[in-house]
Amino acid sequence: MAYQNILVPVDGSDTSFAAVKQAAELAKVFGSKITVVQVLALDPYIAAEYITAAQTNDLIERARSSIEGTLQDAKAKFSAEGLNVETRLLEGQMIHQEIINAAKEINADLIVIGSHGRTGLKKFFLGSVAQKILGETSVPVLVVRQ
Known part of the structure; x- marks a missing residue:
């Protein structure tokens, strides 16, 4: 199976x-298109005005800037x-759902995601985006x- 569209959450x-x-190794073998995504998780209590009225929020803007930097680092790699x-x-609000939606939107035929491999209580409390x-x-x- 050749993978044409690979989604890589970071x-x-x-x-x-x-x-x-x-993902880079796979893309070279299959000639795949790569889309790298990162999700800005919006807490509805902190981001209420930002979400509903398109107002700016310094915390959100700093997070957005940091994410843009991470995306550029991945792009450079x-x-x-x-x-x-x-x-x-x-x-x-739900990181895993935004990633799934992006996969549908780009018609991804593979998602390549890192997992920290948490187990036990850490997994229970922190959850696992990859698992979800x-x-x-x-x-x-x-x-x-x-």
Whole structure:
């Protein structure tokens, strides 16, 4: 199976950049288009005015700037491998759902995501974006651990 559209969610961690490396290798083999995304998680209490009235919020704008930097770092890693990528900053309240929506939007046939491999109480309290994506999408998911 050749993967034509690969979605790579990042969060700036070493684990997510391990997924970038794996996605780059796959893209070179299959000639795939790569889309890199990161989600700005909007807390409805903090971001109420931002969401409803399109007002600015310093905290959100700083987070947006940081995410843009992470997306550019990922893009540079792909560029170093000779690959051009599209980057997208997504916004929403549920990170995994925004990633699934993006996969549908670009017709992704593979999601390559890093996982920190948390277990036990850490997984229970912190959750797992990768685990939630696995449970809610029909798109194949490659989970990369560092």
